[in-house]
Amino acid sequence: MKKFMTVLLICLALVSTLAASGTEESEKNENSISFICSAGGSGRSFEGGLNRFIAANEGKVDVSIDMIALASLPDQLMTQFVSGTAFYDAIAVNSVWQASMVNFLLPLNEYIGRDNLDIDALYGAQMDAITYDGNVIGLPVRTGTDVLYYRTDMLAEAGLEVPHDIQSLLEAARAMTKGPEDNRDVYGFAFMAQDPFFCTNALADLLYPEGIYFLNEEMTAPCEDLLTEEATEVFAVLLQMYKENLMPNPMSWTYDDSIVAFQEDRLAMTFDDFMRAPTVESEDSGSRGLLGYASYQPEPSGSNAPRARGGWWILSIDKNSQNPDLAWEFIKYMCSYETQEYMANEWSNGPSILSLLDDETFNSVNKAAKAAYENYFVLGVRDPISIVAREELATAIQETMHDLFLERIVPEEVGPAMYEKFENILSRY
Amino acid sequence: MQISYRTKNNICKYMFILPALLILLFSVVYPWIWSFCTSMTNWRLTSASVPEFIGLKNYIDVLKDDKFLLSLRNSIIFMLLSVMAQVVLGLAIALLLNRRLFARRILMIGILLPYMLTPTMVGLVWKMLLHSNWGIVNYYLRTIGLNTIPDWLGDPSFTMLTLTVVATWLHTPWVTLMIFAGLQSISDEYIEAAKVDGASSVQIFWRITLPMLSKLLVIVILFRVVFSFREFDIIYSLFNSGGPGNSAMLLGVYLYQIFSGSWDIGRASAVSFIMLVITIILSIPVVLRKKEG
Structure with missing residues (x-):
């Protein structure tokens, strides 16, 4: 009987340990979100913008960032989408895999309407490529x-x-x-x-x-x-x-x-x-x-x-996010004119607000900006297979x-x- | 009701292995069953529609795919070359370490170091070493006056050699360790008796050492064969794809391209089950030999 009870206790302890470790949830509240993007040049510029967002909302918000290898990012995102965990609220999506993820991203039309964001004036024809059946699935944050x-x-x-x-x-x-x-x-x-x-x-x-x-x-x-x-x-x-x-x-x-x-x-x-x-x-x-x-x-x-x-990165919100409102504030901030100007001049970001390509300061930072401006405004730009x-x-x-x-x-x-x-x-x- | 001592004992035995069984059930058996069921559907992760049962269509499509047959062929060639190289080199190094060498322990640590590195890192480091324009290997080859410098990563005729060298560098330490442990378990009495009878080193190796290591070698070879079929990390780190002209398209790369390229989890599951069947077929000789033993 003693042996039996000992073994039973060990089994119970093991099973409960496994159960506890498998269901660990991050401590999120309404003032914190998680953001995932790729490492490298894009990650560095996003981090620059993110730090500005945190500084501008000091003490009020908490945004954690994870940067992973570009090649691993779509796998990571797809795992999150299929599992429905929404560990990351805000996600950076590349134009290459954008079409694969449409069904998992939150349409932003309501937020755009609520805040009267003039996305056509800010981002122009880019929005056509980010809109599916009338649903805007993200805001452009980096274009190339x-x-x-x-x-x-x-x-x-x-x-x-x-x-x-x-x-x-x-x-x-x-x-x-x-x-x-x-x-x-x-x-x-x-x-x-x-x-x-x-x-x-x-x-x-x-x-x-x-x-x-x-x-x-x-x-x-x-x-x-x-x-x-x-x-x-x-x-x-x-x-x-x-x-x-x-x-x-x-x-x-x-x-x-x-x-x-x-x-x-x-x-x-x-x-x-x-x-x-x-x-x-x-x-x-x-x-x-x-x-x-x-x-x-x-x-x-x-x-x-x-x-x-041409290609681009957009910032989107996971459909299952627990904090879509804060995620929206973050995205809106990152894609705003001021932040785009900052990220372009300080972090070599390709601005999603294309008029910045003609900006004198940006041209002094990036000598190829004028040629890029011609691509966008004279020739026109297209992602080959989206x-x-x-x-x-x-x-x-x-x-x-x-x-x-x-x-x-x-x-x-x-x-x-x-x-x-x-x-x-x-x-x- | 009184339970007999024997019954109590049996219950105890099963209770002791129950945790391991539960872990096996949830982490191995259940995913196998789930994966097998998925392999018979047309489930694409990016699609919003409900997956439909399609029977063995995925398996038929895969077996008829030219790229699958190419990857199978490449995997067999890679397996034969790399496992042979690893076992021969591993055996040679283990025999060397088995002697009373000066600084043997330090030598052993150095030999085992590659095995401590992650395969992806190994692939990336070798990619830099073998770069045709600024890799250090070709730099020294030019220095010693070699006229024709191989393009290790860009010429399909060198791909298998490149993969074999990198895989051998990475996995030989493990083979060495296993064989060395086997050599250490061989009693010195046999060797000494053979020497007394006038046997040469070669005769001792072929008549005593190798026969006594044979069972261990079979296990080592089996492990290496199975794992070489799954090789992916170093290939993708080196080539970012199936290599020049798909010369590095092995089963692991094929599976990865099916899944991450199309998110077709049904088809990817079918490929993984076909790989499982191949692995089981390769293990049959070992299982039969053990039964005979």
Whole structure:
């Protein structure tokens, strides 16, 4: 009997310990919320804005922030959504996975109406991409667009103008590449194809300004322009650059490599997000003061409106949040003109209030801002694939580009290969 | 009613293992059952609609997918290369450590250090070391005058070698530790008796050491085979995808792409169950051998 009772007590103790640890809840009250975002540049700028929010509401609110790796953030958010825990009230959502999370985010229309927030005046056409069936699911907090980074000194030395189409890009890359073919001192161009996300962006930088999209306007089917000669020309030029070793191996090249290459004086030209300009031209950079930035605007050849590649972060509220009111106050503050101005000038944030791109102070902080302004207000900006199937489509793009570089397919086959893969993927959604 | 001593004893035994059984039930058995049920639905996490039962459609789609077959092939090649390298190297190092070496303990700590690191960190560090433009490996290769420098991370023909080297660096310490423990359990009397009979070192190794280690080696190989099929962390840290031309597309990467790419938890569950079946098939020889033993 003694043995039996001892064992029973041990079991009860174990079970209750397990039960207690599994149901631990954070101590939240109506004055505290949790916020999650990605680490890196965006996280740093968000933290800057957050600290201002806490300082402005000193003693009245408590906002805890968790920054995790960008690649892990969608998994973390999806786990929260499916479990319904709403541990994080305010969340930063990237345009890449925005469409996947629509059903889990709180529509903000009521709050916007209640506070008379003129979102059209503040954020303009961006709101179209953040509104689903009339529901506004977040406010834009950080926007980015790709511009052409180029070494002004090398271009001048080559006697060339800023490239304005795919052939002049090839010509400039040839002229600016230096050193022996098996061990270049300077690469004329860089194209990122290691990662599906950046590969998609890098290819969009070349195709979208020509009006050649991956998907049709409604994003329900592949775009017929992929099958045109103009698209083939872009693929052929990229292959030519790779074969002539004018660019480092794109299959192992990342955007971090481009930053390092510019700083080490080993890269002449690439497309990259304008927000990275201050990092590329840091104090010890070999390219400091030598970089120019341009909005790439070739003669349109596709059937769609020419656009520059763009993306954004929005701040949203989990549908199951226990403190949506405070979360809204936080979001509204972060996306306000004053905070956006502060985050842009102090934290290299890409402001969601686009008029700031033309601001003198911001232009002195980020020399690529003017080119970004042109992207937004002259060319127009579009996220290449902002639907649920984005990740699968991006992987298909990356795999096809790898097949091109490995010469498993010829340039003429790239468009049809992508078209077929897109059709198969979209048929499952 | 009087309970017999034997019955009381049996109840006690089961009560003692009850906590472990409960943990096993909730953390292993229940998720298995749930996952298997999910694998027969079309549940996509991003969809607002209720998941529907679709039978074995997910399994059929996966088995017909060219990318799955590619990942299976790559996984088998990686498993054969990396496990062989780990066992051979682990055995060699364990034999070396088994001798009376100067500073053996410090040597052992150094050899075990890689195993203390997380696989993701190992992948990231090796990514920097093997970078074709500013990695230290290629820097020294250029310094010694090598004309053709391999692109470890960008050339599909080097991918399997790169993965094998990194996996071997990471997992050999564990293999070494297991075999070393096995070597320590072999009585010195056998070795001494063999020496007295005039046996050479090679003969002692093949006739005494290896046979006595055989059971342990089978277990070690089984563990490494099973875990190599699940390898994901170092691959994704190195390549951020399936590698150049999908040359690093292994089953773990395939599963990850299915889930995080499409949030298709039904299909992802089907892939994980197929991987489970493969693992069980690989374990059969060991189980049969144990039964014979």
